[in-house]
Amino acid sequence: MKNETIKTTAACVFAILGSVTKRLALPFCALCVLMAADYFTGLIKSKQNGTVCSRTGLKGILKKLGYVAAVIAAAGVDYTVYFVSDSLGEGFGFKPVFMLLLIFWLIINESISILENLSAMGVPMPDFLLKAAKSLKVNVVKKGESKDE
DSSP, X not given: OXXXXXXXXXXXXXXXXXXXXXXXXXXXXXXXXXXXXXHHHHHHHHHHHTOOOHHHHHHHHHHHHHHHHHHHHHHHHHHHHHHHHHXXXXXXXXXXXXXXXXXXXXXXXXXXXXXXXXXXXXXXXOHHHHHHHHHHHHHHHHHHHHHHO
């Protein structure tokens, strides 16, 4: 019963998200999948190291919830810019710049963490992959900073 409720709730949330904005649903879903993968690879890594701690696990879950809250806040900023510009007659149109930059930054951040977890677990990992992910993160930050100018 509990699993069905969770599945139904998740399906409704993603259905609403998808219907509201098809363009944002895929990156947000990818972020959610990567957050789960990061959590579970971190859990497996800590099991292998014998350092499993429920407090650390809870902190990880709260951190992931904080990511979702940050995405919602970025969406609020984007919508505010849209509505203010529209009410002033500028009509920029809705462009979810801040939200997408944040989602992609978080996707890259989660990917780096997963690669680091896998590497610590002994999974062979080419150095170029982690370097490429870290380089992408720097580029996203630079792109976000250039939007402020």
